[in-house]
Amino acid sequence: SQQGEEDPQALSIQEGENATMNCSYKTSINNLQWYRQNSGRGLVHLILIRSNEREKHSGRLRVTLDTSKKSSSLLITASRAADTASYFCATARNTGTASKLTFGTGTRLQVTL
Amino acid sequence: EADIYQTPRYLVIGTGKKITLECSQTMGHDKMYWYQQDPGMELHLIHYSYGVNSTEKGDLSSESTVSRIRTEHFPLTLESARPSHTSQYLCASSESGGQPQHFGDGTRLSIL
Numbered sequence: 001s002q003q004g005e006e007d008p009q010a011l012s013i014q015e016g017e018n019a020t021m022n023c024s025y026k027t028s029i030n031n032l033q034w035y036r037q038n039s040g041r042g043l044v045h046l047i048l049i050r051s052n053e054r055e056k057h058s059g060r061l062r063v064t065l066d067t068s069k070k071s072s073s074l075l076i077t078a079s080r081a082a083d084t085a086s087y088f089c090a091t092a093r094n095t096g097t098a099s100k101l102t103f104g105t106g107t108r109l110q111v112t113l
Numbered sequence: 114e115a116d117i118y119q120t121p122r123y124l125v126i127g128t129g130k131k132i133t134l135e136c137s138q139t140m141g142h143d144k145m146y147w148y149q150q151d152p153g154m155e156l157h158l159i160h161y162s163y164g165v166n167s168t169e170k171g172d173l174s175s176e177s178t179v180s181r182i183r184t185e186h187f188p189l190t191l192e193s194a195r196p197s198h199t200s201q202y203l204c205a206s207s208e209s210g211g212q213p214q215h216f217g218d219g220t221r222l223s224i225l
Contacts, residue, residue: 004155030211042119042203042216043156088155092211101214102172103148103156 004104023089
């Protein structure tokens with residue numbers, strides 16, 4: 001079964017509005033990461049939050065992590081048309097290999113003018 | 114920007130052909146990965162490598178094989194392509210396990 005599930009599956013907002021995406025996971029993690037994927041391209045790493053952190057900021061991005069609820073959220077403030085993309089969370093698990101990432105199902109964000 | 118390259122970007126080929134998808138990175142990363150992604154869907158890890166001469170199968174079973182003879186190069190091979198192999202294949206690398214991965218732009222493979 002997949003480690004990460006995201007909601008909503010799709011989100012359409014207007015430029016200037018905030019976008020919030022949520023990610024839930026099932027097992028203990030070492031860290032959680034968010035990636036963006038533009039259509040037809042590879043993934044681009046946005047932000048990493050460790051299991052002992054609760055909140056992290058990077059520019060217009062704000063990520064929270066609640067390990068008791070096994071959930072994370074990504075907030076994009078003052079969205080722009082260029083933010084249109086799919087956003088994936090990925091968890092790095094506390095296993096012997098501790099190396100593999102498991103990706104969520106993704107949220108498709110559409111930002112309109 | 115990450116320096117990881119995949120070729121070809123698009124490949125349409127007939128059933129039964131042998132295919133090699135190329136992936137190269139210039140960052141000196143030890144860890145490299147191959148993912149399979151159907152349109153609009155999540156990524157599934159099919160192969161990974163922790164260094165030269167080290168390869169492991171991922172979470173999703175795949176008929177493809179990989180090799181890691183050089184640090185910078187991690188090609189994926191399908192000996193006999195089938196329509197069920199039609200998908201996008203993404204290559205990635207990272208400095209160490211669990212750390213941010215850098216992705217190539219992928220190869221979109223279509224088997225007729």
